[in-house]
Amino acid sequence: xxxxxxxxxxxxxxxxxxxxxxxxxxxxxxxxxxxxxxxxxxxxxxxxxxxxxxxxxxxxxxxxxxxxxxxxxxxxxxxxxxxxxxxxxxxxxxxxxxxxxxxxxxxxxxxxxxxxxxxxxxxxxxxxxxxxxxxxxxxxxxxxxxxxxxxxxxxxxxxxxxxxxxxxxxxxxxxxxxxxxxxxxxxxxxxxxxxxxxxxxxxxxxxxxxxxxxxxxxxxxxxxxxxxxxxxxxxxxxxxxxxxxxxxxxxxxxxxxxxxxxxxxxxxxxxxxxxxxxxxxxxxxxxxxxxxxxxxxxxxxxxxxxxxxxxxxxxxxxxxxxxxxxxxxxxxxxxxxxxxxxxxxxxxxxxxxxxxxxxxxxxxxxxxxxxxxxxxxxxxxxxxxxxxxxxxxxxxxxxxxxxxxxxxxxxxxxxxxxxxxxxxxxxxxxxxxxxxxxxxxxxxxxxxxxxxxxxxxxxxxxxxxxxxxxxxxxxxxxxxxxxxxxxxxxxxxxxxxxxxxxxxxxxxxxxxxxxxxxxxxxxxxxxxxxxxxxxxxxxxxxxxxxxxxxxxxxxxxxxxxxxxxxxxxxxxxxxxxxxxxxxxxxxxxxxxxxxxxxxxxxxxxxxxxxxxxxxxxxxxxxxxxxxxxxxxxxxxxxxxxxxxxxxxxxxxxxxxxxxxxxxxxxxxxxxxxxxxxxxxxxxxxxxxxxxxxxxxxxxxxxxxxxxxxxxxxxxxxxxxxxxxxxxxxxxxxxxxxxxxxxxxxxxx
Numbered sequence: 004x005x006x007x008x009x010x011x012x013x014x015x016x017x018x019x020x021x022x023x024x025x026x027x028x029x030x031x032x033x034x035x036x037x038x039x040x041x042x043x044x045x046x047x048x049x050x051x052x053x054x055x056x057x058x059x060x061x062x063x064x065x066x067x068x069x070x071x072x073x074x075x076x077x078x079x080x081x082x083x084x085x086x087x088x089x090x091x092x093x094x095x096x097x098x099x100x101x102x103x104x105x106x107x108x109x110x111x112x113x114x115x116x117x118x119x120x121x122x123x124x125x126x127x128x129x130x131x132x133x134x135x136x137x138x139x140x141x142x143x144x145x146x147x148x149x150x151x152x153x154x155x156x157x158x159x160x161x162x163x164x165x166x167x168x169x170x171x172x173x174x175x176x177x178x179x180x181x182x183x184x185x186x187x188x189x190x191x192x193x194x195x196x197x198x199x200x201x202x203x204x205x206x207x208x209x210x211x212x213x214x215x216x217x218x219x220x221x222x223x224x225x226x227x228x229x230x231x232x233x234x235x236x237x238x239x240x241x242x243x244x245x246x247x248x249x250x251x252x253x254x255x256x257x258x259x260x261x262x263x264x265x266x267x268x269x270x271x272x273x274x275x276x277x278x279x280x281x282x283x284x285x286x287x288x289x290x291x292x293x294x295x296x297x298x299x300x301x302x303x304x305x306x307x308x309x310x311x312x313x314x315x316x317x318x319x320x321x322x323x324x325x326x327x328x329x330x331x332x333x334x335x336x337x338x339x340x341x342x343x344x345x346x347x348x349x350x351x352x353x354x355x356x357x358x359x360x361x362x363x364x365x366x367x368x369x370x371x372x373x374x375x376x377x378x379x380x381x382x383x384x385x386x387x388x389x390x391x392x393x394x395x396x397x398x399x400x401x402x403x404x405x406x407x408x409x410x411x412x413x414x415x416x417x418x419x420x421x422x423x424x425x426x427x428x429x430x431x432x433x434x435x436x437x438x439x440x441x442x443x444x445x446x447x448x449x450x451x452x453x454x455x456x457x458x459x460x461x462x463x464x465x466x467x468x469x470x471x472x473x474x475x476x477x478x479x480x481x482x483x484x485x486x487x488x489x490x491x492x493x494x495x496x497x498x499x500x501x502x503x504x505x506x507x508x509x510x511x512x513x514x515x516x517x518x519x520x521x522x523x524x525x526x527x528x529x530x531x532x533x534x535x536x537x538x539x540x541x542x543x544x545x546x547x548x549x550x551x552x553x554x555x556x557x558x559x560x561x562x563x564x565x566x567x568x569x570x571x572x573x574x575x576x577x578x579x580x581x582x583x584x585x586x587x588x589x590x591x592x593x594x595x596x597x598x599x600x601x602x603x604x605x606x607x608x609x610x611x612x613x614x615x616x617x618x619x620x621x622x623x624x625x626x627x628x629x630x631x632x633x634x635x636x637x638x639x640x641x642x643x644x645x646x647x648x649x650x651x652x653x654x655x656x657x658x659x660x661x662x663x664x665x666x667x668x669x670x671x672x673x674x675x676x677x678x679x680x681x682x683x684x685x686x687x688x689x690x691x692x693x694x695x696x697x698x699x700x701x702x703x704x705x706x707x708x709x710x711x712x713x714x715x716x717x718x719x720x721x722x723x724x725x726x727x728x729x730x731x732x733x734x735x736x737x738x739x740x741x742x743x744x745x746x747x748x749x750x751x
Contacts, residue, residue, distance in 0.1 A: 091115060095126025102142050107149040110156060110165070117169050119325055125332050148333045151313060155335065158312025161347050161477040168315060172323035172502055175484040180321055180493040185483070186430065189413040190438045193454045194423050196390070197398070197410070197523035200382060202530055202606060203572035207382065211607045214385030218605075219268035220364035221275060221384075222466070223261055224349070225254075226342045226506065227289065227371035228282035228311055234538055234555065235689045239288040241279075243535065244686055245374040246559040247694050248595045248628060248671075253372055254292055256600075258299040259631070260377050263600035267634070273362065278307040278354050280345045286310050309348040315340045317499035318484075326499040336499060342460075343504030347478035355470050366469055368462040368506065372535040374562045376461060378569070379531045381605050383463050383524040393468040393520040394510055396425065399528040401457030403444045404432060406550070408507065409455035410523050423521040425458040425507045456525045459532045460507055468517065476512045480504035530568060533561035539689060543587035552588060555689045560590040567596055569606045574616035580623030585675055586691025594625040595671070602633040615639050626671045626699075635659060636704065645670035646699040652706045659704045669698040669720065695720070 092115050100108050114122060126145060130138040156165040178185075200207045231240045241254040251259075258277065265275040281289050289308060293299070298306060314337035317326040328334035345368070349355045355366065365384060369376040379397065387395045398410055408425040415421075426434065432443040447454055486493075486500040510521045528551075535558035537545065542552030551557065567577050580592030598604075603612045613619055618640035621627060625643045629636070632651035635658045641647075645668035649661070673692040676683045687693045697720045701713040 091120040093120055093123040093126060095128050096123035098128040099126060099142070099145055103146065103149055107146070107153065110152055111149065113166055114152070114169075114325075117166055118322055119169070122325060122327065122335075144333045148335075151335055151337075154313045155316060155337070158340075159315065161351060162479050165316075168502065169323050169325075171482060172318055172484065173321075175482065175502065176318070176321045176323060176486065179484055179486060184430075184434070184437075186413065186426070186434055188416050189422075189434075190416055191426070191431070191434055191440070191455075192412045192414060194410050194412040194456070194523060196392075196412070196423050196519075196521065197456070197525060198386070199400070199456075199525040202527070202568065208607060210385035210389065211381045211605065212385070213388055214381030214383065215268070215605070215607060217365060217384040217388055218264050218381055219270065219273070219275070220362065221264070221367050221380075222278070222358045222363040222365070223257070223275070224278045224280070224345065224366060224368045225257060225371055226280050226345055226368065226460075228280060228285055228339065228342070229371065230284050230288075234535065236685050239285045239292065240371045240535070241285075241289060242292050243372060243555070244559075246562045246595070246597060247686070247690065248563075248597050248626060249630070250686075251597075252292070253374065254289075255296065255299045256374060257369075257376075258301050260600040260604065262300055263604055266601065270362075274302060274305045276305050276307065276358055276361070276363065277301065278309060278349070280309050280311065280342070280348060282311045282339070283313060307352070307354050309345075309352045309354065311340070311344050311348070314338050315501050317501050318486075318496075319499055320496060321494060338499070338501040339503075340501070341480075341503040342506045343480035343508060345506050346473065346476075346480060346509060350473040350478035355466065355473055359466050359470050363466055366464040366466045368460070368464075370460060370534055372558065373459075373461070373532060374558060375529075375531050375533050375565050377600075377604060378565055378606065379524070379526050381607060382526065383461075386522065386524045387463050387465065390522055391465075391520055392463075392522045393465045393472075393513060393517055394522075395463040396458050396507065396510075396523045397461035397463070397531060398456035398523045398525040399459055399532050400450070400452040400525060401455065402451075403446045403453040404428065405453070405457065407457040407459075409444070409453065410458050411455050420518070422510065422513075422518050423523070424510045425505075426455075431455065456523060457528075458507055458523075459528075461531070462507065462509070464509075468520075472509075472513060472517075480506070480508045481511055529561060530565050533558050533565075539586050539588060539691060546588060554588055555686070556585055556588045556590050556691060559690065560593075563593060563595050563597070564591065566598060567593055569609050570596070570613070570616070570619070570621075572606065573609050573613065575613060575619040575621070576617070577621050578623040583673075585673070586677070588691065593623055594621050594627060596621070596627045598629045599631040599633065601631055602629045602636060612636070613638055624670060633659075633704070636661070638662075638664075640664065642666070644668075646696065647702065648699055649702045649704070651704045657708055659708065659710065661702065661710070664702075666700045668700055668714070671696050671699070 092112065096111055096115070100111070103111065111123065114120075127141065129142070132138065152165065155168075159165055159168050162168070162171070200210065225241070227239065227241050229240050230236075231238055231243055234240070234243070236243060242252050244250045244252055245256050261275050261277055265273070269275055279289060286308065293306065317336040317338050318324065319326045326336040328336045349366075358366065365387070367380065383395055383397050386392065396410060399407075401407055401409060406428050408427055409431045410423065411426045411431065413422050413424060413426075436443045444453055444455065446452055482502040482504050484500055484502055487497040489495040489497050510518075513521055533551070534553050535555050537553045539554050539556070542554035542557070546552040546557075571577055577594060582589045583592045584590075603609055610616070614637060619638070620642045622644040624645075626646040626648075627643055628648045630648065630650045632653055633649065636649070636651065637658065637660045639660060639662035641661070642665040645666055647666045651659070672695045674695050675692050676687055677691075683693065695717065696715075697717050699715045701715060703711045703713065705711060
């Protein structure tokens with residue numbers, strides 16, 4: 004029934020008297036301003052008998068409840084198209100107010116005043132026989148519905164609550180339907196507050212050395228609100244293995260990295276903190292992963308978990324009417340508000356200010372599945388320190404029109420104000436064409452890349468400035484709406500939309516002279532950015548179009564590739580292989596190299612671990628792992644064609660040196676799998692291969708300084724017995740037995 008016909012029906016009810024079954028409560032406001040209040044439909048008997056699902060004592064409130072409800076209803080005034088209008092409070096809601104809390108009553112009525120009456124139209128009037136199991140069950144469902152709305156109201160409290168969300172949505176939806184350009188008053192320019200750095204150059208190394216003095220004063224923020232369902236993984240994405248060689252999950256890798264930085268570069272006694280933004284979906288899984296693994300060695304007081312709320316309401320149309328869950332009319336359809344909420348949570352939970360008080364200088368933000376996040380940390384910190392940056396975005400070279408946000412310098416056409424911000428790729432080309440770039444977003448003829456670098460949402464903030472801006476803004480980021488319209492009339496959505504915000508838009512709330520201190524650090528993506536965000540089947544299509552697929556197999560390959568790139572940059576000899584295909588995804592056939600963070604983490608440290616890089620030879624089929632505890636290990640010379648794993652016993656502080664080591668064995672093999680493989684688990688299926696550890700040389704550095712070599716053979720591939728060598732010479736590993744077995748590579 005439409006609103007107009009419903010109003011006429013209500014007027015007829017008013018004239019004819021209340022129905023015995025469907026009583027209503029209304030306030031009639033005439034053109035002269037006088038009000039007529041219709042009686043509350045609930046009898047005192049019915050009121051007393053309703054189950055107290057909110058935990059209130061109705062007996063104590065019996066004498067004042069009716070007056071409160073009437074007073075709330077009397078405040079409702081709605082403009083009348085025909086000089087006389089009734090404010091629509093659905094009958095079921097009006098009759099149910101008595102068992103809602105006072106806050107819930109106010110919220111429900113305010114929502115109706117804001118055009119949300121449809122949320123309650125399906126509510127039945129309480130039964131004439133109250134206090135029955137069915138009546139109590141219905142009442143509980145209604146209360147739970149209101150509790151969800153309260154939670155959403157709380158989740159938006161720093162912006163003004165749920166009513167403000169609706170008001171903001173109406174404004175943004177009107178602007179969207181009109182086709183307004185939010186950047187219409189700004190002219191884009193190539194950003195000037197940043198530089199491009201290339202690994203292996205003096206420029207890179209010099210800036211990295213500046214940053215090394217800063218790495219020991221960082222706090223780390225990981226945005227981790229997503230599950231792995233999209234990837235074919237049932238757990239949280241932080242629980243995914245970064246690679247299958249050691250099966251180290253992302254959360255373990257992040258914590259081990261932070262602890263390595265703390266132990267090697269922080270002031271003695273300082274703990275470097277970690278904050279993880281979780282969602283309702285990921286909170287329990289994150290807590291379990293931490294507790295099951297004893298926080299991967301980190302003290303529990305170093306870790307803060309801050310949780311996003313229930314999301315924001317989905318919106319049905321340009322009137323910002325809130326959508327009900329299509330499967331349950333007593334639930335609001337909720338959608339994520341976006342990772343921009345991290346700043347509000349850092350403010351409301353006091354995390355940022357606490358860190359600043361503890362002496363933390365920098366706040367480093369990264370995503371949940373980017374295993375390359377830390378290689379360029381000293382470089383970016385060096386840029387921030389040298390240029391006094393308040394906000395520094397790690398960026399990558401970007402092809403013109405590539406689907407990644409672009410960093411641009413905008414100048415206001417009226418005030419001359421300048422901002423360096425991330426512009427969405429689907430806005431940039433149009434903005435450029437409409438101003439001083441008639442050709443739009445095109446590649447530079449010299450570099451082959453767009454002059455506007457790509458933002459990867461790895462951010463570094465000067466913490467003291469960050470805290471001050473949080474206090475001014477309460478961490479609220481600008482919102483946007485992106486409805487998908489059914490047709491050119493822009494009146495009907497294909498599916499409900501919502502308001503969103505993004506963490507990188509913090510640059511838009513840095514005002515005045517501070518805005519000049521927003522910059523970027525651009526580095527090749529193969530050294531700093533390889534997110535795992537797509538399922539294999541989707542990634543294959545993306546890769547076929549010429550774009551990085553962002554799947555588990557490429558995320559793993561890029562983990563190895565970043566280390567190999569650094570090794571090559573200092574002069575190590577790493578053989579290049581051809582590409583191989585797994586489940587439709589092409590990956591490079593190069594060595595699988597994993598170095599634990601306490602062995603080596605940053606490019607500037609590699610020459611200290613490999614002082615004679617010309618004496619390091621690694622074949623393309625090899626696997627090379629240096630596990631934890633190898634802080635004082637130096638590898639002077641190595642010829643590897645197979646699999647080598649180096650372990651260090653705990654509490655080794657004396658230097659250890661490996662030289663003249665030659666390892667040749669059958670190594671490890673990536674074996675293709677498919678959906679019919681009964682033994683394949685989720686992390687194997689999402690890669691399209693499993694690792695068969697055919698033969699491994701294991702070097703163990705003992706506490707007493709001795710170095711022992713062990714060879715392990717998979718029984719499915721041979722019967723060679725395990726045997727140990729005591730190499731007798733502490734601090735040095737001599738040449739070992741050479742194996743002449745042919746490589747049984749099964750990679751296709």
